Amino acid sequence: MKIENFRTSVVPLRRRAANVRRLLSVDAAVFAERPTVPMQCLRPETLAAEARRFTAAFGGIVLYAVKCNPEPAVLHALVGGGVRHFDCASLTEVRLVRRLFPEAGIHFMHPVKSRAAIREAYADHGVRTFVLDSAAELAKIRDETDFAPDLALVVRLALPKGGARLDLSGKFGAAPAEAACLLRAVRSAAAQVGVSFHVGSQCLDPSAYARAVALAGEVVAAAGVDLDIFDVGGGFPASYPDAEPAPLADYFAAIERAVVQLDLPGTCAVWCEPGRALVAAGQSVVVEVLGRRGDFLFINDGVYGALADAGSLNFRYPCRLIRNGRRSDGSGLAAFGLFGPTCDSADRMDGPFLLPADVAEGDWIEIGQLGAYGAVLRTGFNGFDQVLQIEVSDPPLVRTPDEGLEAAAAVCAA
Secondary structure, three states, rough: OOOOOOOOOOOOEOOOOOOEEEEOOHHHHHHOOOOOOOEEEEEEHHHHHHHHHHHHHHHEEEEHHHHHHOHHHHHHHHHHHHEEEEEEOHHHHHHHHHOOOOOOOOEEEOOOOOOHHHHHHHHHHHOEEEEEEEEEHHHHHHOOOOOOOOOOOEEEEEEOOOOOOOOOOOOEOOOOOHHHHHHHHHOOOOOEEEEEEOOOOHHHHHHHHHHHHHHHHHHHHHHOOOOOEEOOOOOOOEEEEEOOOOOOOHHHHHHHHHHHHOOOOOOOOEEOOOOOOHHHHHHHEEEEEEEEEEOOOEOOOOOOOOOOHHHHHHOOOOOOEEEOOOOOOOOOOEEEEEOOOOOOOOOOOEEEEEHHHHHHHOEEEOOOOOOOOOHHHOOHHOOOOHHHHHEEOOOOOOOOOOOOHHOOOOOOOO
16 A cells, blocks of 8 residues: 655655555564664554444544544545544645545534635535634635535534643634624525534543533524534543543433433534544554663654654553563563653653563664554654554554443434
8 A cells, every 4th residue: 555645744754665564463563674763553443443433323423533643544444434524624634635535525624714725625625614713704704605505604612611631722712602693694694504612632521522512502592593513523532541531432422411402403413523532542653762761761753753742741652662682571560751862852751651671772662542643743853754654453552441332322313
């Protein structure tokens, strides 16, 4: 399978592999390649399985948040698992999805877009759904689509600051009174009208969705409009060593209970925009240990690469040691911090990351749960911009908490 190199950073990502190598396991790949640059390990079967579980249990329309991981192989795997709609937040993402999937549903979910992006998305790529959170954005969308009669316009509602790992309440969203006014304006201007919100990324509290649904219901009632789209946004969590979320079925049940309390038309479709929950387990990275200083390890990837969230947000990731031809000395696990390869002292990840105490220079470490915001945040800073990409079929380092999700009843039916 040929790599389609989707990358638009200032210094393009350089991959040493001309083709994606498909091997049975990460260990087999390590000993075949003996990688000296970070090696991204993509798990297509895991991605497809996560997509099947999610789309089966959420009875509404599932939009994958492309920004989370736009790798074409990831998108193909999700489509193989049943995803047919995409939450795009940039014109580049719109172009990518339309090129790969001519029949896909593409929804431009960024609340503030350039005029050029709106024009091209509508005229060249068949996008009809646009999100907005202000009267100015509504006017912009109408102008640049020549007052098209076939728009689906979704008003994003601001939520109070919540308890999600990444709070998203400060940048986008209209206050309730303004949102109600916008809904009335949209109702008279568009073929379909919707409301959306976002509870924050890596939300560990299913009841946060219920509270957001209730607030959105109050806004819709105040607006006095019939909805065509009710979008509960993203934020669905993934498992990490320091975060074991409730099963996704609990989130869907909380959403269903809250939605049925609203007086929504029977034709109103319920949407969601998962990113992290779909793809976190679908990719890991293998790094080489370059040196050791006490309980810190120097590795060849870091905060300017796949481990940005391990630095700025102190995310902990599952990891395991792959020894370079050495036998274990029998010692147990120890807590380590990690230094990335750049000359920047901020290239540091405190963890702790649990590894065998005898880890040494020349060993490799597989770091898991990096399918979400791992590869996509990689930069070319300091020249550390090479990576190998392989596909593997072994299971991820962390299992999801949703062993029974396939059997969960479908909720939030359109």
